Amino acid sequence: MIGFFILGLILHLAAMAIPAVVHDDxxxxxxxxxxxxxxxxxxxxxxxxxxLAYQPWEMRLALPMVGIIPLACxxxxxxxxxxxxxxxxxxxxxxxxxxxxYIERGIRIRWHLVSFTLLILSMQLVVVVQHALxxxxxxxxxxxxxxxxxxxxxxxxxxxRGGFWYFVATHASALFxxxxxxxxxxxxxxxxxxxxxxxxxxxxxTLALLLVTGFVGFAIKAGFMPFHAWxxxxxxxxxxxxxxLLSAINIKAGIYGIVRMxxxxxxxxxxxxxxxxxxxxxxxxxxxxxxxxxHEMKRLLAYHSVENIGIIGLGLAVAWLGRCISSPSLVALGxxxxxxxxxxxxxxxxxxxxxxxxxxxxxxxSEIEKLGGLAKVLPVTGAAFLIGAVSxxxxxxxxxFISEFLIYKSFFQGGSLMGGHAPLALLVSAxxxxxxxxxxxxxxxxxxxxxxLGENRSKTPPHGHEANSSIPVLVGLxxxxxxxxxAPGAALRLxxxxxxxxxxxxxxxxxxxxxxxxxxxxxxxxxLLVMTLLTLVVKIWAQKKAGVRLxxxxxxxxxxxxxxxxxxxxxxxxxxxxxxxxxxxLKLHWKPITHVLPEPRTFSSHGFDQVEQGLWIRLDRxxxxxxxxxxxxxxxxxxxxxxxxxxxxxxxxxxxFAFVW
Amino acid sequence: xxxxxxxxxSWLGFVGLAAGAPLLTxxxxxxxARLSGRLGASVLQPYFDLVRLARKxxxxxxxxxxxxxxAPVIVWNTTAFAVLLLPVGLFPGPISFDGDIILLAxxxxxxxxxxxxAALDVASSFEGMGASREARFAVFAEPIFFFTIGSLALVTxxxxxxxxxxxxxxxxxxFPIFIIxxxxxxxxxxxxxxxxxxxxxxNTHLELTMIHExxxxxxxxxxxxxxxxxxxxKLLLYSLLVTSLLxxxxxxxxxxxxxxxxxxxxxxxxxxxxxxxxxxxxxxxLVPQFLLYATVIGVLNILIFTFSH
Numbered sequence: 001m002i003g004f005f006i007l008g009l010i011l012h013l014a015a016m017a018i019p020a021v022v023h024d025d026x027x028x029x030x031x032x033x034x035x036x037x038x039x040x041x042x043x044x045x046x047x048x049x050x051x052l053a054y055q056p057w058e059m060r061l062a063l064p065m066v067g068i069i070p071l072a073c074x075x076x077x078x079x080x081x082x083x084x085x086x087x088x089x090x091x092x093x094x095x096x097x098x099x100x101x102y103i104e105r106g107i108r109i110r111w112h113l114v115s116f117t118l119l120i121l122s123m124q125l126v127v128v129v130q131h132a133l134x135x136x137x138x139x140x141x142x143x144x145x146x147x148x149x150x151x152x153x154x155x156x157x158x159x160x161r162g163g164f165w166y167f168v169a170t171h172a173s174a175l176f177x178x179x180x181x182x183x184x185x186x187x188x189x190x191x192x193x194x195x196x197x198x199x200x201x202x203x204x205x206t207l208a209l210l211l212v213t214g215f216v217g218f219a220i221k222a223g224f225m226p227f228h229a230w231x232x233x234x235x236x237x238x239x240x241x242x243x244x245l246l247s248a249i250n251i252k253a254g255i256y257g258i259v260r261m262x263x264x265x266x267x268x269x270x271x272x273x274x275x276x277x278x279x280x281x282x283x284x285x286x287x288x289x290x291x292x293x294x295h296e297m298k299r300l301l302a303y304h305s306v307e308n309i310g311i312i313g314l315g316l317a318v319a320w321l322g323r324c325i326s327s328p329s330l331v332a333l334g335x336x337x338x339x340x341x342x343x344x345x346x347x348x349x350x351x352x353x354x355x356x357x358x359x360x361x362x363x364x365x366s367e368i369e370k371l372g373g374l375a376k377v378l379p380v381t382g383a384a385f386l387i388g389a390v391s392x393x394x395x396x397x398x399x400x401f402i403s404e405f406l407i408y409k410s411f412f413q414g415g416s417l418m419g420g421h422a423p424l425a426l427l428v429s430a431x432x433x434x435x436x437x438x439x440x441x442x443x444x445x446x447x448x449x450x451x452x453l454g455e456n457r458s459k460t461p462p463h464g465h466e467a468n469s470s471i472p473v474l475v476g477l478x479x480x481x482x483x484x485x486x487a488p489g490a491a492l493r494l495x496x497x498x499x500x501x502x503x504x505x506x507x508x509x510x511x512x513x514x515x516x517x518x519x520x521x522x523x524x525x526x527x528l529l530v531m532t533l534l535t536l537v538v539k540i541w542a543q544k545k546a547g548v549r550l551x552x553x554x555x556x557x558x559x560x561x562x563x564x565x566x567x568x569x570x571x572x573x574x575x576x577x578x579x580x581x582x583x584x585x586l587k588l589h590w591k592p593i594t595h596v597l598p599e600p601r602t603f604s605s606h607g608f609d610q611v612e613q614g615l616w617i618r619l620d621r622x623x624x625x626x627x628x629x630x631x632x633x634x635x636x637x638x639x640x641x642x643x644x645x646x647x648x649x650x651x652x653x654x655x656x657f658a659f660v661w
Numbered sequence: 662x663x664x665x666x667x668x669x670x671s672w673l674g675f676v677g678l679a680a681g682a683p684l685l686t687x688x689x690x691x692x693x694a695r696l697s698g699r700l701g702a703s704v705l706q707p708y709f710d711l712v713r714l715a716r717k718x719x720x721x722x723x724x725x726x727x728x729x730x731x732a733p734v735i736v737w738n739t740t741a742f743a744v745l746l747l748p749v750g751l752f753p754g755p756i757s758f759d760g761d762i763i764l765l766a767x768x769x770x771x772x773x774x775x776x777x778x779a780a781l782d783v784a785s786s787f788e789g790m791g792a793s794r795e796a797r798f799a800v801f802a803e804p805i806f807f808f809t810i811g812s813l814a815l816v817t818x819x820x821x822x823x824x825x826x827x828x829x830x831x832x833x834x835x836f837p838i839f840i841i842x843x844x845x846x847x848x849x850x851x852x853x854x855x856x857x858x859x860x861x862x863x864n865t866h867l868e869l870t871m872i873h874e875x876x877x878x879x880x881x882x883x884x885x886x887x888x889x890x891x892x893x894x895k896l897l898l899y900s901l902l903v904t905s906l907l908x909x910x911x912x913x914x915x916x917x918x919x920x921x922x923x924x925x926x927x928x929x930x931x932x933x934x935x936x937x938x939x940x941x942x943x944x945x946x947l948v949p950q951f952l953l954y955a956t957v958i959g960v961l962n963i964l965i966f967t968f969s970h
Contacts, residue, residue: 373784375726386728395771396764408763415815423815424967427808434766434807438800441774445796449781449789455724517759523665524756524764532738535887539734542883546718553722553783554879567781567789575797579949 001046002057008043008085011035012121019110025103032113033092033099036120040089043124047082051075054497054507070130070192075497076263079339080127080256082494087248087346088120090473094354095241097467101361102239107153115148119245126253130193132181139177139253143170146250150238162237169220169230173254176217183210184264196264207265211272214261222254224313225283228306229612232290235302236366240357243298247305248350255312255342259335262320262502273320277425280313281432286611288439289580292446292573293607297356297366300447301349304392307436308345311407312338314429318410319502327417330410331503332514337406339495344399344484348391351477355385358466358474359451363458368450368569375452378466382452384474389444391481394437397525399484402491402518408433439576446572455563486526489519570605577607585610666755675745675755678901682893683707685900685930692934707893711886719882724784732779733880733887739772740891744898746822748905749922753823761821762810766803769854772891773799780876791875794945798860798872801952802853808959809846813839813906816966826905835965842961844906848932849955851899853948855892858937860948870942900929 015035022028050057050073058072073081095116099109122141129135147170151163185191187206188199202210220227231251235243287306294300315338322330358381359374360366375382387398394404411430415423484491492515499514500507555561577586590603633644666672687704694701703709721729746761747754754761773795780792814820816839817828829840853860856873869875877888904925943951 373724373726375728383727390771390774393770393774394767395774396767401767405760405763409760409820412760412811412814412820416818421967424963427811427815427963430811431804431807434803435800437767437770438803441770441777442796442800445774445777445781445792449778449792453726453728453778453782454784520758524758527756528738528742531742532734535734535738536731539883539887542715543719546716546882548719548721548882550723551720553724553785555785556787556878561785563784565786566784567786567793572789572793572796575793576800 001049001055003046004042005046008039008046009121009124011039011042012117015039015117016114016121019114025109026100028113029099029103029109030096032117033096036117037089037092040085040092040120044082044085044089047073047078047085051078051082051494051497056497069134070194071128072130072194073128075499075501076256076259077127079343079495079498080252081124083252083343083346084120084123084127084249087245087350088123090350090354090477091241091245091248092116092120094244094357094467094470094473097469098239098241098357098361100467102152109152112149112152115145116242118145119149119250123249123253127256132185132191132193135193136174136177136181139174142250142253143174146170146242146246149242150234150246152239152242159237162233162235165230166234166237169227169234173217173220176213176220177257180210180213180217183213193260193264197266202265202267207267207269211261211265211269214264215258215272215276218254218257218261219279220254221251221257222309222313223251223283223306224254224279224309225286225306226611226615228283228287228303229609229616231302231305232294232299232609232612235305235353236296236298240298240353240360243302244350244353244357247302247353248346251305251309252342252346255309255316255338258316259339259498259502262316262323266323268324268326270321270324273317273324274425276313276320277317277429280310280317281429282310283307283313284310284436285432285439286310286583288436288443289576289583290607290609292439292443292580293577293584293586295368295569295606297359297368297447297451298353300368300443301352301356304352304440304443305345305349307440308341308349308392311404311433311436312341312345314338314433315341315403315407315410318407318414318426321414321418321422322410322503325418328503328505329513330414330417332499332505332510333406333410333413335502336492336495336499336514337403337410339498340406340484340488340491341400341403343491343494344391344403344481347477347480347484348388348400351384351388351474351481352392354470354474354477355381355388358470361467362465365458368447370458371451372457372563372566373453373455378452380471380474381466384478385452386448387478387481389448391485393440393444395441397482397485397528399481399488399491402485402488402521404433404437406518442573442576446569450567450569450572454566457563457566457568486529487519487522489515489522492518574605583610584608585613666753666757671752671755674749674752678744678749678897679741679890679894682897683711683890685897685926686893688927689896689930689933689937692931693937696934696938707889711890714881714886714889715883717882719884720879722783722785722879725782725879728775728778728782729879730884732775732782733884733891735775736772737887737891737894739768740894740898743768744894744901747898747901748823748826749901749919752919757821757823759820761823762814762825765822766806766810769895770799770803776876776888779880783879785879787869787875788878790869791872791878794872795876798853798948798952801949801956802850805846805850805952805955805959808956809843809850809962812959812962812966813843815963822905829906838965839962840906842958842965844903846955846959847899847903847906848929849951849958851896851903852933852936853952853955855896855899857933859940859943860951862942900926903929 015032018032019028022031056074061069061071063069102109119142122138122145125138126142129138147163147167150166151159153159184196188195223231235246238246284307287303287310291300291303294303315334318334319331322334356366358378362378363371391398391400394400408430411426415426496507496510500510577584585608586605588605591601593601684704687707691701691704743765745755746765777792777796780788813825817825819825819828829836861872880888904922907925
């Protein structure tokens with residue numbers, strides 16, 4: 001079976017070579033993306049088969065001059081590999097149609113295709129290598145290739161700005177990871193992941209430093225608050241197929257890292273668990289609240305990624321706490337919830353971003369306030385986006401509900417297993433999750449209602465089209481949302497190997513305690529579906545008998561209602577946004593009407609991110625000021641530089657002699 | 662373990678509840694009319710309304726799409742399905758499993774999601790306003806449910822509605838406090854979720870001031886019937902939830918238990934009617950405060966639980 005995976009990797013390399021021989025952009029676009037899709041389909045055969053049969057795989061690759069690089073596919077790797085491959089497949093197919101518009105506008109996509117392939121390839125390498133240095137190399141490859149994917153339209157300043165945010169964040173993340181792995185190497189004397197878990201007797205200071213550097217490094221990538229500021233800037237800048245993959249899988253590399261970290265430190269420090277819980281709660285609530293204030297589709301969706309990363313973090317925190325109180329079943333519940341939510345979020349977030357991409361293709365804008373009524377002109381996108389929106393709100397019977405259900409269950413189980421104030425803290429977390437759910441409903445009814453329902457708000461109705469290649473992708477992803485919702489047991493079998501490795505529960509007990517109760521939700525949802533269909537039939541029959549007419553909307557007595565009088569997205573969310581004032585900055589620009597015959601007035605509002613503006617931008621300015629004080633070193637006079645070189649040489653010599661003698 | 666009741670009576674009970682729900686609405690309306698010195702319509706009036714609506718022609722807005730046509734069906738089914746999870750007295754609901762409380766809350770959430778979308782589907786700013794309010798108040802209403810039911814789940818150590826209700830015993834220390842506190846916060850929740858005074862006025866005639874009624878302004882015929890029946894079902898659902906929490910049934914035989922349920926329901930209806938007669942609707946900006954009080958009451962439970970251990 002491993003042959004399929006190797007074949008897949010080789011085909012990716014071949015896809016990167018295609019631009020050297022094919023010169024027509026249209027042909028190139030199809031060739032590279034289809035070859036990637038085929039390669040991913042091959043690799044999926046491997047990962048799916050290994051997951052279901054649970055065949056872990058290991059190999060020590062001896063490279064000339066580098067040494068031995070251990071590669072391994074355990075349950076955790078296989079699960080993430082499967083998620084990455086599945087969504088990359090969706091992304092590759094979607095890219096075919098979406099890139100057409102760039103070709104039409106004369107933008108060269110040659111290097112974009114190479115970096116897109118490299119991104120897909122390096123994401124798979126990140127999870128497979130079990131060697132710290134090789135991991136960092138793969139991590140850098142992933143980071144840099146994603147950057148080049150984002151800045152496809154580099155002539156637009158906002159794209160360059162978004163790309164720069166990503167670039168800085170991803171390197172800050174890498175910086176922490178360098179410290180983390182070098183420290184680990186210092187303490188254990190090995191670069192291999194397998195050796196870290198065997199290490200015992202950590203002293204408290206080193207351990208704290210390791211946990212903090214490792215967590216911050218991975219949290220920046222994953223987009224936990226307050227490290228989230230790059231997401232809402234980078235996602236709108238990237239083309240839709242790239243923003244879909246950024247949210248669906250790229251940030252999940254951070255989650256993979258945190259799960260790996262769990263394996264490195266088999267310890268029972270509750271403090272880390274509670275800290276993770278707190279960070280996750282802040283991310284979940286903050287993410288969704290910021291999302292409410294957004295006027296741009298992709299920016300809004302990016303904030304929802306912060307929210308969902310928070311929800312995943314909640315499950316991980318409970319799993320960590322479960323290990324501290326040596327309760328494997330609590331570890332299993334929390335981790336299963338977190339990992340399943342990782343897969344679920346990947347599926348529906350890719351669906352939503354691709355849907356947003358189709359909206360952009362049609363209307364040439366993703367400003368929510370300028371859209372409206374798109375469900376009628378983009379029926380497939382409209383229906384699929386609705387499925388994605390219901391899923392992301394965690395509503396039954398779709399997939400988001402299943403993972404949130406598991407996380408709720410883990411809170412309640414944790415509350416009854418742990419003493420002290422733990423029940424209170426976990427109940428507050430459960431309530432916060434409900435609160436987040438309520439805010440997500442508000443946010444997605446706003447987004448869907450304003451963009452897809454009602455009437456179009458722009459003065460000149462647009463006339464674009466859905467990208468052809470997007471239809472099978474959207475339908476496929478929406479089906480997956482429904483399928484995981486209706487048959488949760490099947491999806492849980494994919495996370496079971498990873499859960500079993502982490503919790504130490506054998507597969508049989510996992511099947512009985514975790515999967516079987518979820519399998520029983522299938523008949524419950526089936527009954528709901530049957531009832532709904534029956535009601536629908538009765539309704540159609542009754543309406544056929546009584547008759548149906550089409551009329552104008554009831555205007556409550558007002559005449560000449562126009563589409564611009566519809567409730568706008570800002571008004572819909574205004575009151576909730578105002579309640580979030582301490583967290584959210586909201587700027588209103590307007591002048592009140594004073595005279596009897598008023599002049600034309602405009603009103604605009606926009607929410608800004610207090611963390612982004614107040615913390616990171618301020619930090620950036622402070623660093624800039626500090627460095628400005630050193631500017632005199634850069635005199636521009638070549639003789640000074642020669643002196644610097646000479647001085648450096650002298651200092652090195654002194655150090656060298658001091659160590660020799 | 663998901664249990665589908667094999668007892669045909671519990672499924673018949675569900676049919677009975679669905680059929681009886683409009684009666685509760687009718688009784689509340691009648692009591693309200695009498696309290697304010699009017700004769701009022703018959704308690705059966707909601708039934709006449711439903712039959713009339715079911716036979717009427719449906720009028721759809723030209724702006725509307727598939728959401729408007731789908732939403733009433735989903736709203737009715739999610740509410741009805743939530744009732745299926747509900748125990749009545751000592752009788753467990755037809756469906757019960759660990760974590761059914763979460764499904765119950767989220768089913769109602771799904772109904773609300775579609776209801777809000779249906780309001781936005783017709784391109785009317787009035788309905789948009791109602792939708793915005795519904796979304797806003799729901800954000801505060803859901804935590805109340807989880808605080809109250811969640812703390813009871815932790816107190817009793819059980820996660821299905823039926824076993825939570827069975828696990829609440831009046832004779833244990835502190836439990837009477839839990840029960841009274843929870844009932845009050847669920848009652849507050851009922852007022853919000855069922856659009857009763859002082860949160861929403863079901864009888865107002867000004868679209869600007871309404872929440873639930875303005876969202877279904879463009880619904881008619883069979884669709885409106887589904888919405889109205891779902892609203893009565895929701896009222897019954899929350900009343901039964903309060904009734905189940907005020908649960909002295911452990912001491913009684915089942916028949917007496919059911920009789921007691923009826924009595925408690927009647928008391929609740931009287932409370933609702935009295936509140937609606939005596940109070941005016943809050944200004945909308947005050948509603949979140951009202952919900953915050955209800956949340957604080959819900960928190961009491963878990964505080965008592967934590968610090969008594």
